[in-house]
Amino acid sequence: MVSIEAPDIVVGRLPIYLRALTFMAEKGQEITSSQELSEKLGISSAQIRKDLSHFGEFGKQGTGYEITYLRDQLKRILHVERTWPVALVGYGDLGHALANYAGFAPKGFEIVAVFDNAPHKIGQQVAGKDVKDLSELPKVVREQNIRVAIIAVPSSAAQEAADMLVEAGIKALLNYAPINISVPSSIQVQYIDPAAHLQHMTYYL
């Protein structure tokens, strides 16, 4: 197992491979190949083989990849064979949609706490949880040992939310606000940028 120092760009493709493998497994498929994955994902088969080779030997020449095995190995490599508790900051329309989103649980995440600072939102129920006052965030993050958070506040409040989360001990931030946030280099940050996905497609139009 040589998982040390895989380039970040390769790490970022593992969830894409995991998604495709999970989908195939759900359909009852047992074996796949880098060629088949390539056709489904628009990534060359050579790239897929090279990416996976950073983490071990998963396929056999001539027989391909055993889907559930490779899926389980990718889950382990990405540390999602467990479920991570997630804090959500911002209970507007987007926060509400995220709190009810069905796509987290199958991928190893559960939103366990929702925060906002608008008095009329505090105490509202969503997906079995109370919306809590932002001032409770440090205590809740500590008590529930939360290390992953989602920022779903307006752009003007995103940096402040990020600062508060980092201060509380969060190590990974997913930011929906369309601005760059500044955090210490030890903190992971990812952006949801729907316009970037649209630009990827308009290239072809």
Place this chain on the structure above:
Amino acid sequence: MVSIEAPDIVVGRLPIYLRALTFMAEKGQEITSSQELSEKLGISSAQIRKDLSHFGEFGKQGTGYEITYLRDQLKRILHVERTWPVALVGYGDLGHALANYAGFAPKGFEIVAVFDNAPHKIGQQVAGKDVKDLSELPKVVREQNIRVAIIAVPSSAAQEAADMLVEAGIKALLNYAPINISVPSSIQVQYIDPAAHLQHMTYYL
């Protein structure tokens, strides 16, 4: 200009470069380097130079990239020097958040029509538009020459929405529902998959 047959995976990184360059330009910065971009984006400088070389010669040895020039070239390559009209299907919490999202306009997109099939939503106003009945979609897409659409409906309705959009003439689909959708190979599809971004980060935790 050799933009023919750049790998899709390279095309997918151009919006990331464009985002970083736009951010630098807004800060008043004039020149950058593949090294600086590498540090900001977690992509190796060799990869960045190789990616850009598919589309032309943008940098000078020893002086780096002129930010606004490279930004404008990337906009042109991605076809976002214009504004694309976008149809949004689904006016739940997520649809409402997307209709009000401030991140589309600066990147070349404008949601011009919002559709739902729930009678009580039809006619509601959002960001200067009426929510329209889904049955009007083919007519509106044709009349406004819309080729890009966003699917923000529940998983159970996403394939049907995709079929309807493709039938109406849409060429690029951004799907928020956490399921794979099937479309003809001539249609571009991208997924918003927040759990994949979280998995990318938990690799490091």
